[in-house]
Amino acid sequence: MHSKYFVLGAAVLFAQALPSAAQMTAQPVLPGATQQSSMATSAPLTLEQAVAKALAANPTLRAAALDVAIAEGARRQAGVFRNPEVSFVREGTQRGTRTQTVQLSQVLELGGKRSARIRLAERERSLAEGNLGVARTDLRADVTTAYFDALGAQERLQVAQASLDVASKAAYAAERRVAAGRVSPVEQDRAGVAQATARLELAQAQSELSIAMLTLAAYWGETIAVSQPLAIPALDLALPPALDELQRRLDASPQMRRSRLQLEREEAQVGLDRSQRMPDVTLMVGRQKDDEIGRSQTVLGVSLPIPLFNRNQGSLQASLSRAEKARTELEAERLRLHQSLTTAYQRAQLSREQVRTMREDVLPRAQRVFDAAVTGFEAGKFSFLDVLDAQRTLLQIRTQYIQALYDRYRAVAHLGRYVDTDGANPNNRISP
Secondary structure, three states: OHHHHHHHHHHHHHHHHOOOHHHHHHOOOOOOOOOOHHHHHOOOEOHHHHHHHHHHHOHHHHHHHHHHHHHHHHHHHHOOOOOOEEEEEEEOOOOOOOEEEEEEEEEEOOOOHHHHHHHHHHHHHHHHHHHHHHHHHHHHHHHHHHHHHHHHHHHHHHHHHHHHHHHHHHHHHHHHHHHOOOOOHHHHHHHHHHHHHHHHHHHHHHHHHHHHHHHHHHOOOOOOOOOOOEOOOOOOOOOOOOHHHHHHHHHHOHHHHHHHHHHHHHHHHHHHHHHOOOOOEEEEEEEEEEOOOOEEEEEEEEEOOOOOOOOOHHHHHHHHHHHHHHHHHHHHHHHHHHHHHHHHHHHHHHHHHHHHHHHHHHHHHHHHHHHHHHHHHHOOOOOHHHHHHHHHHHHHHHHHHHHHHHHHHHHHHHHOOOOOOHHHOOOOOOOO
């Protein structure tokens, strides 16, 4: 009888060790048992804070911002005029017979070269800003994905810890039952295998959490893993806008804007290369002094290249081809974004349905099966292994639920790379 009451107590203990279904879907994540003690007491890191830190300190984003500053300097340089040149020529070395000439020359750019050069520099600056916009959008989506990867790893660590606690209680209970001669030693071996497996799963979950936290911290330039616990955003199962509506928004996406700016940049290069066909004129004015006759006179001149061989025809042909290539790449980018958006939308819809089904149907059923197994064991209707199997099934389903939940957020984050999804944004606190 003493052995039986001990096993009943163990069953109640490992039932209490498991978080309820409501806790799994609504409560903040608790740190794992092996994480630093400071992590348990520090304020949780929210998704919004993680994104803000990355936008403020990400090295790749800073490099993209510097490209804009570089392009701004190039734009300023493109608008300056050519410097005049001054020259001094002396003919002869003997005083009284030599001739000295001082001359000022100025190149006049014809054919709209300066305005074409400015237009090209402005397009390059706009393209740099477009690249910065794409980098910012990609960074936001990447940080969101990394955040939920780490959050999923943190949840899996919690489940693995609960699984090990239950397996340890089960092994201890089996050992006592074998010692009392109530069951075969095989049951103790099976419980020992379950305990060893749970210990391995816990070690794997700890390793995955460390890697995920380090990956997340790298987005804001740190080489030390995040030490704060991560908070679960409010569950969002709101329907995104219709696919047709999202596809109409593609033209305003950062990727399409960048492709259009690339085309404008290449067309501006075509304009500059066309202007280069017109030769520049060099005006010269100076003063010549002849010591032999003791007279000075004004020197005026004009220099004009003869476009006999070089008419910039090769560069113009290359820029025309690059412009056509950019036009083709714009169409290819539109098709690629259309396909990627459709795929991401389908995944978001599928993950939404998975989360809803598991949250409303599968997870509560598994919880009821486990509760019934514990109750039946206490009444002597089920064996201890039946309770252990029900517990394992519940943990597996909760792990699947965690994966489906974060697949939902990752899919929505992927949608956000291309369009503003409004209600589908995981940052919005919309109740299901």
